Amino acid sequence: MKKVGKILASALCVATLVCGTLGAMTGCGSKKESITVSGSSSVTPIMEKLAAEYEKTHDIRIKINESDSSTGIKDVQNGLNDFGMASRDLTEKDTGVKGYTLCMDGIALIVNKSCDITDVSKADVKALYENGTSIPNSSITAAIGREAGSGTRKAFDDLMKIEKYLSGTSDKVVSEITSTGGVKTTIATATNSIGYISYGSLDDTVKAVSLDGVACTVENIMNNTYALQRPFVIVLKENGTLSAAAQGFYDYIMSAEAQTVITGAGYISVK
């Protein structure tokens, strides 16, 4: 009995120790006020930047739960967050919520840096995604898409009028990747594929190509000549009030100060 007792006792000690440490850690943390923002994974990167800026000057903890636009809106309806993020305009189906545009985002078509192609036509891209037709006069033979539920994909498919991605048994079947980052890292190594990502997530690991001669730039998105663009929307409860802390953060992200962060990150200010 004694030995087992000893073992049990030591196990208990370890458990209390661990729990104690955890308790202490959480104790320190819990003094901070916290707010929760949830929704689109496309909006998440800029929201993280804004939150990081805001946390520098305010003693607050901003939790950003990355999922998708629909979930973000659902969470607002169910009161699970302080406000939601969507990478599309609200529709009539989204009842009980209201949206404010944070900024505009372009959808950039990207290829590997070693590709010599600089411009693609809408028809070619559509043919590649739908039928697997290689883009003429280029090394691009396959397309990379996002998973079915992605907001970026919805916007891309709608704007490009793509009905359905190629299926079947050829190696040109469109690979579907669950995240912006996944698309980017794949393109960064694959010299034969084209993909699409949020303009704000564009960096020098990949190369953006112009669409029908129009480059994906801030100016072209602002003056509406670049076709692939969509709004980032902050979703609030239609007739609810924000907590003081959330209101503070909301005011900040809608302020001119925040807009400089937004444009700095490559998104297009609408103010």
Add this chain to the structure above:
Amino acid sequence: MKKHIIEQFDLSGDIAVSVKEMNLYYGSFHALKSIYMDFPKNKLTALIGPSGCGKSTLIKSLNRMNDLIEGCKITGEIKIGNTDVYARKTDLSRLRKNVGMVFQRPNPLAMSVYDNIAYGPRTFGIRSKSELDGIVESSLKGAAMWDEVKDRLNKSALGLSGGQQQRLCIARALSVEPQILLMDEPTSALDPISTGKIEELCMELKKNMTIIMVTHNMQQAFRIADYTAYFLLGEMIEMDETKKLFAHPQNKKTDDYINGRFG
């Protein structure tokens, strides 16, 4: 152990254990057939016979260790003093405390020498250190090994030699002050020197304890047993005082076995 937390059996008569009309089955195998035996008090009774004849089975029935074996069924009557061993309300703890057992192969528990001896008393609720110390010392002395191990009481019992382990097991059995000690071929796994020590020990112990020993070794039975019983194929062929049995066996089968004409 001065105060007995568990009551001893009343062994006021000359007979310590009596077995009547006992049959034992392992499943459909009839292992013991209609056994009648009386084991005299404070004597050493040896059970001899070829392997598989039911000697071990019989002594395991006396402290109900056979209960652990699946499919084992017993009929008849076994009494210790006046108490029926197989009565419904028998307290197994009390039975086994008073009927100690030493096994064929030494089986010390995987703990220190001290804890091995103290295991039994602790089972019956003795917690006081001084009392336990006393029991450990007297039990080890009783098994004539105190001097050998007194300096290594806290070492693992598994580190002892085979002979020492077996005497430790005897000491462990003694620690709860049994009235009857069952020994199942206690020396079969040991060398002659260890065997000699254990035999001496038995001679000493039987002065105030009933010992029932299974042995394969007829010389051993002859040397130390007061009574000897011969078993064959699940039947008790003959039981008598050792000298008589060996000198003038009544049964032809016994004669054959003792004189090496068996098998």
Add this chain to the structure above:
Amino acid sequence: MTTLTKIKTAKFFSKENIAKAIFIALAAFSILAVFTIIGYLLYASIPAFRDIGFFKFIFGSEWSAKSETFGIWRMIVGTFFLTVCAVLLGGTLAVFTAIWLVFYCPKRLKKIYTQIVNLLAGIPSIVYGLFGYKFLMPLLVDIFHPNNAGFGLLACTLILSVMILPTITSITKNSLEAVPMHYYEGALALGCSKNQAVWKVLLPAAKSGIISAIILGIGRAIGETMAVQMIVGNGSGYPFGAFVPFTTLTSNIVQNWGYATPSEQSALIADGFVLLIFILILNLCLMAVKKDGKGGNKFFSRRLRESDQKDTLKSYRRTGSACDALWIVSWVISLLVAFVLAFIVIFVFVKGFPHLSIDFMFGESGNAHTTLAPAFVSTTMLICLALVLALPLGVGAAIFLNEYAKKGSIFVKVIRLFVDTLAGIPSIIFGLFGMVFFVIGMNMGYSLWAGGITLALIILPTIIRSTEQSLSEVPDSMREASYALGAGKLRTIFVVVLPQAITGIITSIILSIGRIVNESAALIFTVGSASTFIPQGYGDSAASFAVLVWKFMSNGLQVNEAYATASILLIFVIILNLLVSLVEWLFNRRKKI
């Protein structure tokens, strides 16, 4: 005096009986768990079967949230092809490896090689995925120039066959070692060379064990999720070419859950349910194969135990037969396996170490800068909760199975069957179950509670089997000694038997920790992936290390951090592996004294 004894007696017996009842209940918990998982997943997938129609769901080839048509035929075909390919390749490699390890491995190498295979088993799925995605796929593109980034059957098969190799190797090894030595001697006596004896006599003698090994390998291949999801491409193709992006039953769930509407969610759960049915069928096959139930204890352990096996077989002479060629092949394959392991580990370390810093590991984590501090806390919390729940359950169940149950009774067989079933269920199914049962059904939300409880279910079989194994190794003579002194069953179990089984229990704890650290699929579905802040309590969502690797990978901005986190994971895995060996070594040493 008499009355005192009697009172004591009565109480004594009732204590024993209560304990027995508790042990039975703990053992029966596995049955309950399996039924709850099957039942609840079925219940949650009923809407899908009802609305879509069973046949349309199974044989429909379109999965589209837009048009609300959900059919999994494509995924079934994908899973089937991938499994067949991976098991063919991985099974072959594994059987050769096992043969080499048992018969040809030089004695000095044996320990090290055992470690290698165990390490291969310990590498988290997510790290395999990372390796396949960042190293293997580009390599394949360079070699074969397909029309895409290298997604598809070939890459998946290669990775998956390495992942199932340890399972098959360890079970094959066990059954090879169980072949009696006199078979070998008999073969030599008839004039066989060593190679002929090994391939023509010993290998066929271990046939049923090898078949079980393959079946378990199939189960593992079917259930593998995260690594496959990263390299399969998830396109709507059929895997009839080496580079067609296709979808498997598991990757479909991970791919689409995040965005799923209620009707799609139900379809995804139904997808999981179909997967579960496949696994259950495999389990039944396994039962049929090992009809005698011998060696059942060791069967599902992915870990190799260092064998007590005698020296490597002595070789007498060699003939120029095909068996000698096989001998060479087994050498080549086992060296290849060792090389692959070394390569994966070195690849991750080389990519990860430069990005490890004290600040990245322990610095304050925030939106500006995510560190690993929250992962340390949340992983620890998950380990604690899961162990606190699973340990009493598992040890109790093992005590029942080994100490109370009659050997070979139907109840025991049923419990064993269910424990094995539980062990065979892929973690994605546990994740789905945790999601619908704890997160949604019991309203826990994405939380460490939900994750910890789910993990407890996952590690339960390991603890039961490992404890049972070591309980059964305690010699009966010790129990006899205890009973003969008048001790009751409880005292015998807790004072005599359990302390000796402690090595097995500690080993199972370490293995369970390994499993928890490795787990990603189940956690994404139950704990979510909030990685920015240290969790405030068990109600919070959080990300363990493995989930963090996945998150770093998928947001694409932090590939270096993904490597760094993966190298920490690998370090954990290596340490845990060494710990197990240390415990076993200490125990063996103690036994020898």
